Amino acid sequence: MQLLANNFTKNPKTKPLPPGRVKIIQALISLLEHKEFNAITTAEIAKRAGVTEALIYKYFKDKRDLLHQVLREYLEQYGVQLEHDLKGIKGALNKLRKLIWSHINVYATNKVFARILLVEARTHPDYYKSETYNLVKQYSDTVLNLIEEGVLSEEIRDDLPPKVIRHGILGSIEQICFSGVIFGREISPDKLTEDLCELLFKGIERKRN
Amino acid sequence: MQLLANNFTKNPKTKPLPPGRVKIIQALISLLEHKEFNAITTAEIAKRAGVTEALIYKYFKDKRDLLHQVLREYLEQYGVQLEHDLKGIKGALNKLRKLIWSHINVYATNKVFARILLVEARTHPDYYKSETYNLVKQYSDTVLNLIEEGVLSEEIRDDLPPKVIRHGILGSIEQICFSGVIFGREISPDKLTEDLCELLFKGIERKRN
Amino acid sequence: MQLLANNFTKNPKTKPLPPGRVKIIQALISLLEHKEFNAITTAEIAKRAGVTEALIYKYFKDKRDLLHQVLREYLEQYGVQLEHDLKGIKGALNKLRKLIWSHINVYATNKVFARILLVEARTHPDYYKSETYNLVKQYSDTVLNLIEEGVLSEEIRDDLPPKVIRHGILGSIEQICFSGVIFGREISPDKLTEDLCELLFKGIERKRN
Amino acid sequence: MQLLANNFTKNPKTKPLPPGRVKIIQALISLLEHKEFNAITTAEIAKRAGVTEALIYKYFKDKRDLLHQVLREYLEQYGVQLEHDLKGIKGALNKLRKLIWSHINVYATNKVFARILLVEARTHPDYYKSETYNLVKQYSDTVLNLIEEGVLSEEIRDDLPPKVIRHGILGSIEQICFSGVIFGREISPDKLTEDLCELLFKGIERKRN
DNA sequence: AATGAATGAGCCTTCATTCAT
């Protein structure tokens, strides 16, 4: 899977995006691969994109808005992907398991996406007011719905606040991927998903017989 | 509890720290209460501390080093506190529960500490090379040791990688405190600890009978 | 003669240099007339040029690079001038004499040029790595070639290392102009050239008959 | 020969210089071996000397005064040395030759001395008002006197202004040593003196017969 | 004789951003 491989796959009739805009986004992404967002200058972005700095401000409100647009594209792609991934799966726990796998997998495949989400965006107050943040909340709601679905179907305990469960799930995922993202270590979605689900579904306590 | 209330509590005979240094640290802490680190200028810090900007650079390598020193002091205090908190507790799970409570509690009580750790420090590559980061890793090791202790005493499952368990614990804690920290919401250590332990110890899966 | 009077004399169809760049260079030159380079601030330069400090850094790597660019323009002009001056002169010694005159004359006419070359540039290690320094070496080579030409034509002794001769020539010129430059005293190219050539060509030893 | 080897050689009954002062001077000298004066900070000097920065200001008016004191010590030593070297030499030209050798030799042996004199001191207007500058002028006078002595004894031409001769001599020496000083190349007093005297005494012009 | 603590002043530099063309 390659998120953002091209920008018109999902909607062939959209009028082609301005090439300048695309180049700018690609430039930032490629720079983010090796550099912290704050350490990247607009001059650098423009140079890498082969355009002038001024053009950035034609398409984006400011530098941070550009970051949010990049993030948004990633999120949209992930949204599409996730929907696809969950299709045809029965049972809330099975769906959650798949979601965990998809989540870890997208981080494993798109380090830049992970980096933006885990470290770059959340630092800045602006983010929480951005349209992009809403996408994240939507995703968060999806997880919550899945949990509640599981409670109703009696797959999941009803004596735990669903939001706490969600925190446990998302927190574990992020923690587990964090060092991979920061230090560029490999992330293995399959193994991690298995361990994580075992942990989250059954708990760490050893059953005595 | 008030971490950092004074700097000589634990070692009364240390020669007094230069007052300037103390004032600078205090100033940054107080500014962090209402402002993001990057948005705080050295001029502001100096003014609040009642010293000159130059003095900051006498005691700290740069602005970020100052942040790390602040974090270090918090971490050291938390280390002392945690050791105290764990005294006299029997059983690995009980200790883990207490640790979770202490962790959440210190975030609840010291929002600035939490903010630095959760959002300010980890953004910057420097952090991972700092001496302070080592303290965090030490803490991380403590958690791991507790988990392994639990495995040996057969309180904790031995079919889960201890590191995954640690990620689950620390990730959940951070996720659960995160919004409290970012949006200034209240954090309730007692309730959160209970829910979290219930989740982590027993799992989310509903037992059929 | 007024070196640097305008920047497009020699190449009328070059696309006009950005006016800001020109103004900055002019500003530094005018400031150097009464002030040491290190004592001149970028703020001053910008103000005198009627631009912002930031613009300086658009066109020059740093303050010192600006100095080197100024020097480079002087050197280029001097190069052109010298070539012109030597045209039509026969004999290596006659050419050397003319070169000495041109050299002294350019110092006499452009104190700022002299100041940069004799005191400002050579202090700083950067200078010796600069592209501008290469121009100086080129000039130095020209002198050496002239000397060697004289040796071949048997006008100049062949029992002296040409490089030592060059040191004698250039060293004498600089020494003789130095106090003029430092203390703002008048420099008389005609008289000085005559004395200097008499000294260098014939030596100080009195011939006995 | 090692100038400045110890500071009381020449005057055994002077009361011992304060050790702090000596250490500071030594520190600056040792730093000047590898670093430009302006790039050396008082903090560095103090550290190298093993004293506090404040102490520098007990013994020296300011940082530049310290440089001048160092230079002064070198000059005094050279003065003593030169006097010694010229003893028993007959003839103005022979004395000049010896002086040239001594001059080149002291630069060859004491690069730091040469560096201060050739590049560090003369940059700064302060220098020309300093007491140390007077020592340099004294030396300059000595050279002039030697020249005039030669004119009187009819060893040296009387149709050249003695000052021009002096410029030729000193200028050649400095030029010839300059690159040695800047780029740390070896300087050979014997060979250079021979070439230089040949050049200065007899001139570069080839005698036709 | 020497120091620890602190300062004043300002400097170079950076960077996101704008606007006329």
Added chain:
DNA sequence: TATGAATGAAGGCTCATTCAT
């Protein structure tokens, strides 16, 4: 659609220097 030129605003940081002890 895109650019070249220029800017505003501050910002971190350095360094020589002072003074009470």
